[in-house]
Amino acid sequence: EITTRLVGSEMCIRDSTDLLRLGALPLAALIAGCGGNAKKTEKLPNIVVIMADDLGYGDISCYGATEIQTPGIDRLAREGLRQMNGHCTSATSTPSRFAMLTGMYPWRVGAAILPGDAPMLIKEDMPTFPKMLKQAGYATGVVGKWHLGLGNGNVNWNEPITPSPNQIGFDYSYIMAATNDRVPTVYVKNGRVVNLDPNDPIEVSYKHNFPGEPTGKDNPELLRMHPSLGHNMSITNGIPRIGYMKGGKSALWVDEEMYKVFLDEAKEYVKAHQQQPFFLYYALHQPHVPRLPNAMFAGKSKLGPRGDVILEADYCVSEFLNYLDELNLTENTIVIFTSDNGPVLDDGYQDMAEEMNGNHKPAGPFRGWKCDPYEGGARIPMIVRWPGKIEAGTTSDALICQVDFCPSFAALLNTSYEVKDGENQIDALLGKSPEGRENLVLEGYGIDLWLKEGDWACIPEYTTRRGEIVEARLYNLKEDIAQQHNLASEYPEKVREMTEKLQSIKARN
Ligand code: NG6
Numbered sequence: 488e489i490t491t492r493l494v495g496s497e498m499c500i501r502d503s504t505d506l507l508r509l510g511a512l513p514l515a516a517l518i519a520g521c522g523g524n525a526k527k528t529e530k531l532p533n534i535v536v537i538m539a540d541d542l543g544y545g546d547i548s549c550y551g552a553t554e555i556q557t558p559g560i561d562r563l564a565r566e567g568l569r570q571m572n573g574h575c576t577s578a579t580s581t582p583s584r585f586a587m588l589t590g591m592y593p594w595r596v597g598a599a600i601l602p603g604d605a606p607m608l609i610k611e612d613m614p615t616f617p618k619m620l621k622q623a624g625y626a627t628g629v630v631g632k633w634h635l636g637l638g639n640g641n642v643n644w645n646e647p648i649t650p651s652p653n654q655i656g657f658d659y660s661y662i663m664a665a666t667n668d669r670v671p672t673v674y675v676k677n678g679r680v681v682n683l684d685p686n687d688p689i690e691v692s693y694k695h696n697f698p699g700e701p702t703g704k705d706n707p708e709l710l711r712m713h714p715s716l717g718h719n720m721s722i723t724n725g726i727p728r729i730g731y732m733k734g735g736k737s738a739l740w741v742d743e744e745m746y747k748v749f750l751d752e753a754k755e756y757v758k759a760h761q762q763q764p765f766f767l768y769y770a771l772h773q774p775h776v777p778r779l780p781n782a783m784f785a786g787k788s789k790l791g792p793r794g795d796v797i798l799e800a801d802y803c804v805s806e807f808l809n810y811l812d813e814l815n816l817t818e819n820t821i822v823i824f825t826s827d828n829g830p831v832l833d834d835g836y837q838d839m840a841e842e843m844n845g846n847h848k849p850a851g852p853f854r855g856w857k858c859d860p861y862e863g864g865a866r867i868p869m870i871v872r873w874p875g876k877i878e879a880g881t882t883s884d885a886l887i888c889q890v891d892f893c894p895s896f897a898a899l900l901n902t903s904y905e906v907k908d909g910e911n912q913i914d915a916l917l918g919k920s921p922e923g924r925e926n927l928v929l930e931g932y933g934i935d936l937w938l939k940e941g942d943w944a945c946i947p948e949y950t951t952r953r954g955e956i957v958e959a960r961l962y963n964l965k966e967d968i969a970q971q972h973n974l975a976s977e978y979p980e981k982v983r984e985m986t987e988k989l990q991s992i993k994a995r996n
């Protein structure tokens with residue numbers, strides 16, 4: 488008989504194949520204790536979420552790319568499960584990451600792409616994925632892109648910054664504040680800028696430049712890559728960014744080395760915490776702009792810098808997985824690989840992404856890109872590996888979203904933890920059940936929320952800020968995966984029903 492008992496940070500099962508054989512039972516029951524006659528105990532599984540930045544469904548070979556090969560990420564697919572209907576909540580970064588970490592729809596707090604000097608969006612009293620895991624006995628760390636704000640506004644970058652990720656559930660953080668195209672272009676470790684010289688303090692502003700500081704706009708002669716849109720403010724490493732910054736010379740990052748800085752940090756974290764259950768959120772910076780591959784990858788993809796940094800990201804995944812092997816952690820570590828939003832070619836720099844794209848289809852078979860309220864904006868790769876527990880080389884069509892990670896893992900760990908919108912979809916996440924969510928609210932950039940339910944996707948009619956009415960759109964994804972035929976006028980009832988459903992989810996509190 489299976490009882491539900493957690494023994495410190497250990498769970499016990501009769502033997503390691505029990506979990507597989509008992510696949511039909513709720514996983515929470517499986518992972519729980521097993522009374523007095525246990526033959527051996529097994530540690531709680533480590534959990535790693537690797538999240539790429541702007542990587543599309545069609546950008547990796549295990550999801551059908553033919554113009555680029557991603558053997559590192561493909562290894563995860565070969566040894567695990569590909570979610571074919573996996574989503575981020577939003578077609579941009581900050582909202583999706585907010586949802587993944589809080590289990591709450593991001594539009595409830597008006598989440599939007601944040602500047603690098605924005606205050607922390609996740610309030611200290613909000614439930615979070617890492618807090619839940621801490622409660623279950625995990626060490627929790629984040630390495631890489633943050634983009635959820637830091638401090639309480641008016642951050643002094645020369646002092647300890649709080650709140651940082653360390654105040655909302657992570658014991659350890661080694662991050663960039665926002666994106667690689669936004670200032671401050673420095674790393675922040677546990678709330679402190681890394682390698683800062685106190686005699687060269689950092690100042691940051693998103694409103695005005697600092698006297699005498701060059702900008703991309705005024706000093707194009709200093710640039711080694713030019714903007715195509717925006718990105719004409721302060722310059723770091725010959726690359727113009729969004730926002731103004733002064734000082735901090737010794738702390739500035741070198742874009743071409745960033746892959747290694749974060750990879751080494753991720754490995755270090757795992758090494759340091761291998762004795763206890765750990766959670767690592769490894770947030771890759773690729774293939775977001777500016778795309779500056781290390782010399783190891785430059786020119787290797789034939790798709791230009793965008794393809795090259797995808798190869799770089801793939802290398803990071805591969806090296807990280809090899810390191811888990813080396814430390815003997817592969818078997819007891821759940822690894823999820825995913826992305827924060829759909830792909831984009833030209834995202835503000837002249838980096839040949841469009842010119843060199845050739846026949847590559849970054850969004851796979853889907854319509855739309857990053858920022859768009861279509862499948863291409865928010866259906867992303869989601870690969871889950873747990874050796875021995877998830878059948879290798881399988882796929883699932885269950886509707887599932889990153890907003891479900893926190894409540895799903897809470898169920899797996901038998902921890903009771905309330906979140907607002909995420910659902911316990913652990914059986915779908917691990918491939919034990921073909922059923923996923925009944926519906927999911929998704930968002931483009933701005934105010935266009937949309938609803939996916941069954942075979943249908945509906946973007947209700949809405950009014951833009953300028954007062955223009957955008958007509959409702961309705962697509963049958965089963966027959967029209969590329970969303971080419973708007974069926975709204977043919978099925979007004981369906982539109983009405985889905986619009987009301989969306990309204991009622993919005994109103995839920
Ligand atoms: C946009 C930027 C884009 C990118 C995006 C955020 C311009 C013209 N475009 O405003 O380059 O930084 O914000 O991307 O500035 S995200 O993946 O972090 O959401």
Ligand code: CA
Nearest residue numbers: 540541580827
């Ligand atoms: Ca992104």
